[in-house]
Amino acid sequence: MPPRIVPPIPLVGSPQPYHLRADLPLTRIHGRTRGLCDFNPIARGLDDIDGGRFDALTTDRFGYLYAADSDRTAVGETLVSFSKSKSGVGNTILTKALKNKKIGRFAAKTDLRLVDLVTDDSLATIGQDQWLTQCDSSDYPLTRQWCANIRRLADWSQGLIWRSRRDPAGHALMLFEDRCPPENFTIIPTIEQSGPNLHDGAARALIRRFAFARGVSV
Structure with a gap:
């Protein structure tokens, strides 16, 4: 089955479970008006390319929360964007994007069962390949429909959990509020979390370390 298509209904396959152990530190970069463990309630229209890869649709509403298994991966997934200039294509962290975001760490109190979208084999069990987790945002209207069908x-x-596009050594994940309520989380205090936003103090230093290590401009 070609991967870049509207998913069949019902979706046929055998999604593979990925067991995320309790107490594993997870990192989230979030808007400063939203709490670290608050789920995002915004549902997207079928043609909407704003937001994230697997956001809920207006036809399948649920709260969702994106996170990563390391600070580095969270920064890469949330803040790094492709940029074009006369010298070519590169990666950039826009300073203005740091002013309204915060970073923090949390962990689940119990083991979590996620759908494994990490490997080619696990993706093949639902008729997909790396396109689902690595495509550009222009294809998000399709990837969100796949998410809705995988949930069913x-x-x-x-x-869901998948290999990060911006940091291939790490994993990005998204949690479903209706199956993983906020009370199942515990916040891990960090110095980076104490600042007002990513533009200040220890959080800003963390962003600069990431940028230097990856050759990303800020």
Whole structure:
């Protein structure tokens, strides 16, 4: 089955579980008006390319929360964007994007069962390949429909996990509020979290370390 298509209904396959252990530190970069463990309630229209890869649709509403298994991966997934200039294509962290965001760490109190979208084999069980987790935002209207159908097929799942596009050594994940409520989380205090936003103090230093290590401009 070609991957870049509207998913069949019902979706046929055998989604593979990924067991995320309790107490594993997870990092989230979030808007300063939203709490670290608050889920995003915004549902997207079928043609909307704003937002994230697997956001809820207006036809399948649920709260969702994106996170990563390291600070580096969270920065890459949330803040790094491609930029074009006369010298070519590069990666950039826009300073203005730091002013309204915060970073923090949390962990689940119990083990979580996520749908494994990490490997080629696990993606193949639902008729997909790396396009689903690595495509550009212009394809998000399609990837969100796949998410909705995966949720229906894997009614045991509490979220999704996949290999980060910006940091291939790390994993990005999304949790479903209706299957993984906020009270299941515990916040891990950090110095970076104490600042008003990513533009200040220890959080800003963390962003600069990431940028230097990855050759990303800020």
